[in-house]
Amino acid sequence: MTAVTQLSPGLWQVSLPFQGEPEIIGSYLLAGGNELAIIDPGPGSTYEALLAAIREAGFDPQEVTHLIATHIHLDHAGATGTLVQHMPRARVYAHSKGASHLIDTSKIVASATRIYGDRMQQLWGMIESTPQERLQTIEGGEILNVAGRRLEVHYTPGHAVHHVIFFDVHSGELFAGDTAGVRLQGIDYVRPPTPPPDLDLEAWSESIDKIRRLRPDILYLGHFGPARGRVGTLSTCAKNSFPGAILY
Ligand SMILES: [Zn+2]
Numbered sequence: 195m196t197a198v199t200q201l202s203p204g205l206w207q208v209s210l211p212f213q214g215e216p217e218i219i220g221s222y223l224l225a226g227g228n229e230l231a232i233i234d235p236g237p238g239s240t241y242e243a244l245l246a247a248i249r250e251a252g253f254d255p256q257e258v259t260h261l262i263a264t265h266i267h268l269d270h271a272g273a274t275g276t277l278v279q280h281m282p283r284a285r286v287y288a289h290s291k292g293a294s295h296l297i298d299t300s301k302i303v304a305s306a307t308r309i310y311g312d313r314m315q316q317l318w319g320m321i322e323s324t325p326q327e328r329l330q331t332i333e334g335g336e337i338l339n340v341a342g343r344r345l346e347v348h349y350t351p352g353h354a355v356h357h358v359i360f361f362d363v364h365s366g367e368l369f370a371g372d373t374a375g376v377r378l379q380g381i382d383y384v385r386p387p388t389p390p391p392d393l394d395l396e397a398w399s400e401s402i403d404k405i406r407r408l409r410p411d412i413l414y415l416g417h418f419g420p421a422r423g424r425v426g427t428l429s430t431c432a433k434n435s436f437p438g439a440i441l442y
Contacts, residue, residue: 197209197247202367204226204341204342205223207220207414208222208247209418210247211240212269213316219417221234222414223251224342225341226343230258233264233360233414234264234416235261235263236272236273237272237318238318239317240273240319241273241276241319255281256283258281258284260340261277261285261286263292264370265372266292266293267354268318270372271292273319274286275320275324276322278325279322285330286330287330287331287338289356289357291355293331296324297323332347334347334348334349344363344364347360348361348405351397352373352401353372354392357401358371365411367412368412373398373402374405374415375415376417377418
């Protein structure tokens with residue numbers, strides 16, 4: 195199975211082999227206008243697979259200009275500090291409420307260690323810090339001109355207080371991170387990833403309304419891949435006895 199799939203002009207999906215399993219953790223590679231961007235570079239344990247996937251798509255990892263995090267959970271952005279050492283041109287974009295934890299990773303490491311204990315290294319690999327001068331904080335409301343696209347940044351707390359999504363108005367493509375829930379390929383229900391510590395269902399519900407109002411044509415999920423269809427609500431899935439199905 196190939197790790198890289200082209201989704202649209204200038205856009206590739208990368209399947210990172212998390213614990214050897216494909217199609218659980220996804221990154222997106224955007225190319226255009228002499229820029230190369232990664233949305234959600236993934237965990238430290240798969241950073242070499244990400245570098246290999248960039249090469250497989252026909253690019254040089256050293257040419258990456260943007261590392262963009264929907265949020266700073268380890269499965270989305272744990273590799274950031276390691277990757278900047280391999281990507282001299284890359285600037286890192288993360289919400290201001292998460293950016294400080296990329297500079298000083300001790301809090302994320304401590305809280306993840308409480309959950310994962312001695313499996314930390316095996317699951318997440320190295321969690322290295324990102325130098326402050328490589329970081330650009332975002333709040334929501336900005337336009338990022340990246341890799342030939344205009345990406346609107348929207349703040350979408352709920353799953354995490356530091357979560358943003360990126361919407362390409364021109365193409366209707368929306369990079370949703372975990373805000374639109376988890377739907378692994380081949381499975382037709384959606385479940386919301388509900389990690390501690392800052393889960394906020396009310397804020398999450400508002401964030402989903404925000405996504406719905408944007409009327410995206412396609413959602414690119416962190417877990418995993420493209421999803422088309424109507425954007426539902428958190429209560430939709432309560433009915434289906436899932437704590438929150440968001441797409442259906
Ligand atoms: Zn997350």
